[in-house]
Each structure stands twice: as C-alpha cells, then as structure tokens.
Amino acid sequence: MKNLLPILTLFLILHSAIAQTNSVTGTVVDHNNTPIFGANVSIINTTKGTQTNENGVFEISNISDGNYTLSISFIGYRTKEVSFSISNQNHVHLETILLYEGNEILNEVLIEGERRNKFSRKKTAYVSKLPLKDIENTQVYSTITNEILKSQIVTNFDDALKNATGVEQLWTSTGRGGDGAGYYALRGFSVQPQLVNGLPGLTNGTINPANIERIEVLKGPSATLFGNAVSSYGGLINVVTKKPYVGTGGELSFTSGTYGLNQIVGDFNTALSEKDNLYFRLNTAYTTEQSFQDAGFRKSFFVAPSLSYKVNNRLSFSFYGEITQAEQTNPTFLFLNRSAPTASSNLEELGYNNKLSFTSNDLSLQNPTQNYRIEMDYKLSDTWQSQTLLSKSSTSTKGYYSYLFDFGVLEGDTYSRYINKQNANTQTTDIQQNFIGDFNIGSLRNRMVVGVDYFNETQTNNSTGYAFYGNVTPDGGSNGDNPFTADVETDAFPLSTSAVDAALASQGVANAKSKYHIYSLYASDVINFTETLSAMVGLRLDHFDNEGDLTNPDDDYNQTTLSPKFGVVYQPIKDQLSVFGNYQNGFTNVAPQLVGNPDEGPQTLQTFNPEQANQLEFGIKTNLFNNRLNATVSYYDIKVKDRVITDPSSPFNKIQGGEVVSKGFEIEINANPIDGLNIRAGYSNNDSETTKSDNTEILNRRPLEAGPKTLYNFWANYEFQDGSLEGFGLGFGFNGASERFAINYASTGEFILPSYTIANASVFYQASKYRIGLKLNNAFNKEYYKGWTTINPQMPRTLLANISYQF
Template sequence: MLIRVLSLFLLLMSGTAMAQQSTLSGNITDQHQEALIGVNVLIKGALKGTQTDAQGHFELDQLKAGRYTLTISYVGYKAQEITVDLGQAENHQLGAIALYEGNEILNNVVIQGERTNAFSRSKTAYVSKLPLKDMENTQVYSTVTNELLKSQVVTNFDDALKNATGVEQLWASTGRGGDGAGYYSLRGFSVQPQLVNGLPGLTNGTINPANIERIEVLKGPSATLFGNAVSSYGGLINVVTKKPYVGTGGSLSYTTGSFGLNQIVGDYNTPLGENEDIYFRLNTAHTRQQSFQDAGFQNSFFIAPSLSYKVNNRLSFSFYGEITQAEQTNPMMLFLNRSVESHASNLEELNYNRQLSFTSNDLTLENPTQNYRMEMSYKLSDAWQSQTLLSASGTSTNGYYSYLWETGGTGDNEFSRFISKQNAHTQTTDFQQNFTGDFKIGQLRNRLVVGFDYFTSTQTSNNSGYIFYGAITPDGLRNDSADFPLSQAGVDQALADQPIGHLKSRHSIMSSYVSNVINFTPRLSAMVGLRLDHFNNEGDLNNTDDRYEQTTLSPKVGVMYQPIMHKLSLFANYQNGFQNIAPQLVGDPESGPQQIVVYKPERANQFEFGVKSNFLEDRLNATVSYYNIEVSDRVMIDPENPFNKIQDGAVRSEGVEIEVNANPVKGLNLRAGFSHNESTTTQTDDPLILGQRPLEAGPKMLFNFWSSYQFSHGPVQGLGAGFGLNGASERYVKNYTTTGDFILPSYMVASASVYFQKDSYRISLKVNNLFDEEYYKGWTTITPQAPRAFLANFTYSF
C-alpha cells in the first residue's frame, strides 16, 4: 500500500512539474514580411535552441519560469537579442520578429541539434556580395559544408573539393614559387583557390580543412564582381572560414590513419569582457603524413585567431587571421613533352611503378603563409549598409623543387630530372569598399551593391636556375640517383655554379563595380552588373620595357522567374570574364634583339540557363544547368616560330551540371553531383591543338555521391554510417595531332565510414579508396593517387 501511495505521489509531482513548464514561440520574417526558413534561435548561455520551419515559425518548450535571452541569427542578416520574462505554465507568443539584411561577419550561432539538409546552404553573402538566397541568385554555385566534411573525416583540401560538382584535381599543390597551390578543372578551365572569405587570399601550399566553415565554388566567368585576379573562365573557389559566434564552446579532435597520418585540431570560442559584445575564436591544427610512395611527406601547423566586436546596433568590426607553417616534398609529376612523340600512349605501355617517388625526404620546400582580413560594417539606415574591407596575404617558398621531363631520346619512356633551389615571396593587399542597399523605386524592389576595389600584388624571386640532375624510367629500372645523390649537399654542389635570379615585379588593379537585383514582381527578378577594371603592370622593377596599362569592362545579366515561390526557379544568365596578358618577349634571341609585344585582354562570354528547386521544407534541393562559354583572343605559341606568340585562339566549352542535396527522412543526408563537359579549341593557327580538347579541361564526365545516415532513437541512437563514390571518365594528358596521345583511364573510387555520435563526443572510422583502385590524375602530367587508406577520429566537444 505504501509503495502505491508513493508512486501516486511521484506521478502527481511529475505531472505538476510538467504542467508548470512553459513555451516560447514566434514567427521570424525579413523586412519585407517574408518568412525566413532555418533561422537559428538559441537561448543565450544554454545548449538549447531550434530553427524556424517553412512558415518562419519556431517554438521552444519545456522551459522553467524565469528570464531568458534569445539570440536570433541567420546568415546574411543582423542578429538580434530578445529578453523575455517567462512565468510558470505560460505559453508566451512573441509574435512577428523582423530581421534586417546585413553582412556575414558576426554572430554565426552554432546550435546543438540536427540541421535540416546538412549538406547544403540556401543562402550566402559572398557569391553576389549581397545576402541572396540561392533561389534568387541567377548564378550557379556549389557549396561544400562543414557537416559534409565532418561526415567524411576529411583531413585535406583536395578530398574536400571532391564534393563540389564539376570540379576535378589537375595538379596537387607543388609549393613552388608563384603558383604553388593546387590546380583544378572547372567548366573546362583551370583554376586555383585564391579567395578567402570573399577577398584575395594566397594558398601557396596546403589549405587546412580544420578551419573551413564551407567552400563555395562559383560557376562560370565571374569577373564582374571579383575581377580576374582570383577567378578563371570556369569560375572561382571561395574558402569561408570559421568565425566567432555568440556563446562559449569548442572542440578537440584527433585523427590518425594510414601512411603515418596524425592530425590534432583545436577550436575554442569565448566572449571577451562582461558585456559580451566581443567574441574571440581560435582554431589551430597540426598535421603530419607520409606519402604512400617510398619517400615524401607533408607537415603543417596553423593557427587562426578571429575576433568580432559589436560596438552598437549600427557599428561592428571583425578580424580574421591565419598563419601557416608548412613543409613538404613536392609531388614528383611526370611531365609529357609536347615537342616529341611519346614512346607510350597509356599507363600499360608506360609501365609506371607508382610506389617510386624519385625523390627523398631531404629535398623539401617550406611554405610559410599568412592571410589577414579586417572588416568594418556600419548601418547607414534601414535601407543602406556600408562595408569596408582590408585584406593582406603573404606566402614564401624556400627549398628544392624538382620535376621529371619526358626526354624522347634514345631510351624508351625516359625522363630527365630537373631541379632548382627556390627562394620566392608573394604578397598581396586588397582594399574594398561596398555600399549595399535594399529599397523600392515605385513598386520595384532593388537590392544594390556599389563597390570600389584596389588590389596590388608584388612578387620577388631569387630562385636558382634549373639543372639536369639524372634520368629515370618510370619502372625504376633506370635511376641515376647513385650518380646524382638526392641530398641537400649533393644538390647544393650541383647548383653552385647556377646564377641566382633577382626579379621583383608588381601589378595593381583598380576597379569599380555595381550590381543590382531588381524584383519586377515577387516572382520575377533580374540581376544586372558592370565592372570597370584598370590594370597597371609595372613588370620587373629593374626593367621598364615591360610596363603597360589596360582598361576593360565586364558586364553581367541574369533573369530569374519563380513559378512556385521559394520552391522552383527558372534562370538564365550572361556572364563575362577576362585575363590581362602580360607583354611578351618574342623573337629568336640568336637572330637579334627580342621585342616586347603587348596583347589585348582575352575575353570569355558565358550563356547559361537552368532550374533550381527547393521542396519539402528545405529537405530536397536541386540545380540543373546548361552552359556555353566562348573564349576569344587567346594568346598561343606561333606554330611557325616557337619564339613568337600570336593572339588568334578561340575555345568553346559547353556542358551540363546536376546537383542534388536531400534530407528525405530524419538522420539521412544525401549529396550527388554529375557534370558533362565538351571543350574544343575552335580557332588557332597551331595545327597541334586545332580541334583538340584543351588539356586543362580534364575529364569530360565527373560524378560524386555521398550518403550518411544516423539513428535518432532506439538502442542504437547515435550510431551512423556513410558511403560515397567519386568517378571520372578517361582524360587526355597529351593529345597533340603530330606527337601522339596519352590517355589516363576512367576511374570510380568508393569510400565508407561508420561513427558513433553523442552530445559531447564523436568516434569515426573511415576507409578511403575502399576497393584499392589504382588511378591517376594530371594536366600534361601523370600523378598517381593514394591507394586504400584507413582513418580513425575522436572529437570531444564542450
């Protein structure tokens, strides 16, 4: 009897406690009373939060009586804090809360819980320099999120970019001076990642994914808003870093795996001061890994402090820095010679032993790199915002760079080793002033950005000349390392008589631009933009002959129509890009003095149309697009005179891209991408390449897929698994009409993971290249890719 009475008493007390719990709810819109989906609503000082649904509604339940401060934030909008006094058993409705558009610099709140469609982002403030939703943007872009990288236990930047539709690695990062970052093919053209948080940022060595919030790959010529300093005709790559958020927290992560991989990552965020208007975040990581070959390694350490300061409701500041110390052996690529006929046309005939590196761990390159970014944001009025930005970057190359060059001589498949001692430095500075407005003229809504940009880059090179340093065959049967020792002492002795360069060059770009998104109706909008660039090349500061100036215009037009508001968009765009070509010395030096020839800018024009969709309350979004890019006035080598260059080339690149991100049921996230590209040199006097596919275009077909499922309830709650595929069609790495072809075969690589997630920790196991596929990549080069590799990760969050 006593037990029954106690049980009844506890049940009544529990029911009373539940009855005394309260609820907070509200609806969040933009300044035009349109519902905002996925807004973060966090109780300040607690690990409790939620997101708004498709109608902009949110609800927080099971709250005790007391005073609460809600922090409300959304990418591209100014965060708000609302204080509420909540009584017992109260259902408190806040009503409508309006957020005003601003810049993506402060209060990126991280909430505990599952994000709907974790592998996509519906909005960014960088792609158009305006806080536009993807459904409103006439440009196509692919976003690789931090959640996707965590799901895949990604430890390097190359693996991260495998998730971007239509992107394929051409070269791994070499670390050499000037252009040591990795190269990737995008819509038929090569591109390097040179944009950090929307501003120029040098990445001459490794990019550590531990500090990446997301990667944005903008598709097509993007000169109108970004110029030609950081983009290619195929698009550009923007790395968005982690930034301070409202609250205190962090994580500590350790990853180990095959080939001596050891990576430790730390992340800590905290307020500074009592009023909590200043937030500081620190990310740091140390990574070391050996090559799968007989020699080679990468070793890097970086530290990334960032700070945000909200002075008042109008004025805010932010600072971001990243300092990296990296050392590596450069990947030994086999360069194919376009001037001689190859002895092999495929890997079987080449007889390549991919286990051999043809280098040593004594010959390394050091790549110290720094990137800094400061921003001031000032709200001029409810309709206008001022954004002032300053970025500075610097990177150095110190050490030994070598490569293997196809000889085409007496020995079959013979390659000569060439080596140089590098001592180079590049530094850039960029100042940018933007004014963004959201206003109406009559019934037409205008979202306008007007900007000014000044960019300058200085390069210093004190590299030695290149020397022949032995010969090899890819099978390793011939290797002159005994006569040409792969040691610093041996190389230094061989380089003792080589002249040291003393080159210093500088160029600057002064730009102004305007871009406007005009809503004729809520469903129909147009984006129009124009950029004016003045390019000033001072060339070698010791030689005034190659100095020149150029001015060019770059327009952009796009149209968007939404048959189903916020769910289905039809779009078309015209985008323009250009490249300023430095003056070239032409003429045979043995026949007399060479002459400087100045070329007009190369020009690219893209026409594109497609469909964007977002259904099931942001759980299913997809983009399908067709593009056609025509490049004119390409500068190419004169086929009748190798000492001359002529501006007569034209290239056409067209293709189809499809990307799908889905969260069909709770716990299941899917991402899939497919691209097909046809690229041809349509005009040139060079018979070697006329009608051929440019080698920078990479494979015609690419696809990527990743799925992740986590159990959300039951005895296996928190257990999850992932599986993915990456593949490419065959590619030409040499296809000259008179010297033969070399084709790398198609490949399909599978990866899988299993993990266990709890509130404060996560344990993951991952297998890359699950079936140990042997495959290669290259761009007039041949580079073997890593075999099967195992990874294990433990992450503790607090």
C-alpha cells in the same frame, strides 16, 4: 491601524501581480512580408527573451514597468533594436518588425542538429556580395559544408573538393614558388583556390581544412564581381573560415590513419567581454603524414585566431588570421614530352612503378603562409550598410624543387631530373569598400552592392637556376647521361642536400622582383519586378597596371576592361522552384608583343585588347519539401575569344582571333528524405575544344586543362534517430571520372589516363559530447592517376580513425 496593515499588504500583492502580467508582443517578417520562424527576441540588459513561432509572432511576459529595448536577430539578417515602454498598462503590441537581410557576420549560434539538409547551405553573402538565397541567385555554385567534411573525416583540401560537382584535380600542390597550390579543372578551365572569405588569400601549399566552415565553388566566368586575378573562365573557389559566435565552447579532435597520418585539431570560442560583445575564436591543427611511395612526407602547423567586436547595433568589427608553417617533399610527377611523341602511349606500355617517388626525404620545401583580413561594418540606415575590407597575404617557398621531364633525346621512356633551390615570396594587398542596399524604387525592390577595389601583388624570386641531376625510367632504372651533352656520362647523383648543393653551386641566383596593381569599380543590382520575377545586372570597370620586372621599364603596360553580367530568375513556386538564365563575363590581360619581320628592320611593340570569355547558361533550382530536396540542373556554353595567336600569313605577326569553346551540363542534388539521412550527388559532362588557332598542335582538340569529360560524385550518410542504435551511423559514397588526355597534340599523339571509380565508406557513433568514426578511402584499392601533361599517381586504400570531443 490593525485593519490598515492587511489592506495595505493586499494592495501591494495585487499591484505586484498586475505589474508582472505586463507583456510585449509583435510579429517579425522579412522584406516580402513573410513571417520569420525562430528569430531571437530578447530584452537588452535582462534575462528575458523568446523566439518567434511559425507565424513570426513572439510574446514576452512578466515585465516590470519601465523603458526597454528589444533586440531581434536571425541568421543572415541584420539585428534590429526596437524601444518600448510599459507604464500602468498590461500589454504592449508593437507594429510589424521588418528584418533586412545582412552580411556574413553571424551573431548567433546555428544549432546544426536541428537543421534539415545538412549537406546544403545555399545562402551566402559572398557569391553575389549580397545575401541572396540560392534559389533567387542567377549564378550556379556548389557548397561543401562542414558537416560533409566531418562525416567523411576529411583531413586534406583535395578530398574536400571531391564533393563539388564538376571539379577534378589536375595536379596536387607542388609547393613551388608562385603557383605551388593545387590546380583543378572546372568547366573546362584550370583554377587554383585563391579566395578566402571573398578576398584574395594565397597559398603555395595545401589548405588546412581545420578552419573551413564551408567551401564555395562558383561556376562560370566571375570577373564582374571578383576580377580576373583570383578567378578563371571556369569559375573560382572561395574558402569560408570559421568565425566567432556568441557563447563559449569548442572541440578537440584527433585523427590517425594509414601511411603515418596523425592530425590533432583544436577549436575554442569564448567571450573576452560579454558586456562589450567581444568574442574570440581559435582554430589550430598539427598534421604529419608520410607517403605510400618509398619517400615523401608532409607536416604542417596551423593556427587561425579570429575576433568579432560588436560596438553597438550599427557598428561592428571582425578580424581573421591564418598562419601556417608547412614542410613537404614536392611530388615528382612524370612530365610527358609536349613536342615529340613519347615511347609509350599509355600506362600499360609505360610500365610505371607508382611506388617510386624519385626523391628523398632529405629534399624538402618549406611553405610558410599568412593570411589576414579586417572588416568593419557600419549600418548607415535600415536600408544601407557600409562594408570596409582589408586583406593581406604572404606566401613563401624555400627549399628543393625537382621535376622529371621526357625530352625525347635519350632512348625509350627516360625522364631527366632537373632540380633547383627555391627562394620565392608572393605578397598581396586588397582593399575593398562596399555599400550594400536593400530598398524600393516605387514598387520595385532593389538589392544593390556598389564597391571599389584595389589589389596589388608583388613577387620576389631569388631562386637558383635548374641543374641536370640524373635520369630515371618509370620502372626504377637510373643513369647519369646528360641528354644535352655529346659524351655518354655515368655520374652518380645521390639524393642528399649536400650533393644537390654541390650541383647547384655553379647555377646562378635570380634577383627578380615584379609587381602589378588592379583598380576596380563595380556595381550589381538585383531588381524584383514581382515577388517571383527578378533580374541581376552587374558591371565592373577594371584598370590593370603592370610594372613587371621593377628593373626593366620596357615591360610595363596597362589595360582597362569592362566586364558585364546579367541574369534572370523566375520562381513558378516561390522559394521552392526557380528557372534561371545568365550571361557572365571573364577576361585576361594580354601583354604587348613584338611584331614585324626582323630581317626587314626593327620590330615594333603591338598592344592587344584583353582576352574575353562569355558564358550563356540556363537551368532550374529547387528547394522542395520544406528544404528536404535542393537540386540544381544547368546547361552552359562558354566561348573564349580574342586569344592572341600567330598570324597564319606571317610568323612574325600576332593577331587576336583564337577561340576556345567549352559547354556542358551539371546536376547537383542535396537531399534529406528522412530524418538522419543526408544525400549528396553530382554529375557533370563537359565538351571543350580549341575551335580557332594557328597552332595546328591544338586546333580542334580538347585542351589538356579541361580534364575528364565526365565527372560524378555521391555520398550518403545515415544516423539512427532512436532505439538501441541511436547515435550510430553509416556512410557510403563514390566518386569517379572518365578517361582524360595527359597529352593531346597533333605531333605527339595522345597519352590517355584511364577512367576510374573510387568507393569510400564510414561508420561512426555520435553522442551529445563526442563522436567516434572510422573511414575507409579507396575501399577496393583501385590504382588510378590524374594529370595535366603529367602522370600523378593517387592514394591507394587508406583507413582513418577519428575521435572528437565537444565542450
């Protein structure tokens, strides 16, 4: 027995040592058999885990005997689980593990400090409804990342979009019912931001950047995958919101600046149940801001709860909500006369004092907005997944809205104020069911999405009519002479709610409700003929059912449209250089119109085909020097046809034949030449013209919605990486535009807004837990304007200070 005890002890020690040398190894690759570097590999229900090396290889050691399940995950790929057993052996080598590209729900935290080229994130599941890399996508799009917004201390959506190549504000948010969000020129056509996480998300006011993970600006007609309700012929704007992630953390930020700006932002993420993979994130912001003019303000409170629940490796749910309470004075643009020459043809002649708001803080609009989105993802197999989506939006406008218009009746540059009391609401519902596949047919790889989409929009309007409320001149003069009465009047029009309410007492109140539905079926397939040659083919069948005014059955109509899409990508250097071309389609439903000479008998109702826009585009994309240089260069040609115009031979007939051509080129560069230095630059040139129309006012002229012909933007940000200046950084940039037409009609002549270049700069210090920054916008205090038949003065020089703390 004395000898047995030491022998038994030695046996147990050796057995334990042998057991703890057990290990499991394997290799993780993507569909092209390319090793995935940095994939997370963990053993479920243990603390053991690792990451794959540059060859996609992993090894986990010191595993006790037993049955286990590995979880392998990587950003942008579907998580995969692999079971294995270890029993009386030292090592298990698994077969090559293939990860399939997945959707936008990310189950891991991406450590941005380790990522190159922070100003570029060119892999998204939204642009093509498939998880394609930018370099293999036939469509051009700009991505504005959260890193750019932080480096520029962006506090509003308009400033954020200045980083998108080829995008220019036409006019800022008015807050009015129906279309109160901002308008932007994109490839020669106006567009509003109406998409959130790939689904309709409306607002009558501005979008708060506190919850923005990135902004995606898709270029060209995009109706094939998104329909025409949320896109324009120039493209569309998609806001991607922040989502829950695995872990606990957050950020508190405070920004203060010129003209009464104060903004506090909170971001908090936590696990409601780590065991159940249930995570919650809350983003919130409170903002107050005054105007550089003599009156005007904006304030908003924003809260965005989001939830992700991974039931198992096959089924997951997510919920996103955005609730905003906002109030603002609407900007009172000077609306130029659209049918007669104005007294002045430029700003110098106009004598505009842009410090005047022509309103008061007593007259404001409230814009409550709600957007909700529910998503269910179910993994049908390794090659197919189901995605079920529901989104609901509600946006309202309540309060006083006014505009200034030059009717050309009174002498000189005199603008008449018209005002009403808004009470309007727009609600949307969107339901989508997508089936997303990644499979082979023979030797051909197919990445396919097949989906059905139902969209409904209901508008309710209980606003008052518009009442005349005095005249103003651009230099600050005023009078009460109504241009549409014979008498010369000298009434006073005080800018107070009581006085305005008295003027509106005689106005009627609308009681209008309208509704339309869109039923769609779409499919898109990316076919890889080889690893470097692929084609994208897509088609949408769209049925538009318009109920119009619910009390008037005579305005009902419906239309059915086919929208095709095609593109080719060839990569001379795989994953680094691609040459692409595309054909993209957009359309607009056209309501029936009365035709026929009323002197010869009753007019008849004539129906029309939907208006069509077709784009041809080609260019190159790069991802060179291990993701240090991303660039896109493209040339596009968009032709809009089948616009309904008056028959040149009869003013009582309508024919389809109007055409608009918009063509140009764009260059966008995102570079990270050395560690700590990130550069973003863009240049675009657009040539738009109405080439066919019976309306001689606009024929052979640049459409006003096209904005400036030339746009450019630049931003460079450098953070010292070591030494005594480690953590300190500098930023510098500029953005500008060529001159633009505010008015461009045959009878009115031209009113041109001048070109501009605006410089901005920043300085900051970044520590592990906090960041302090200063930002100077419009550093040289340039006076400049934007507009779309309007004159809209822009912000002068402003200074912003920000402090943020991460935990």
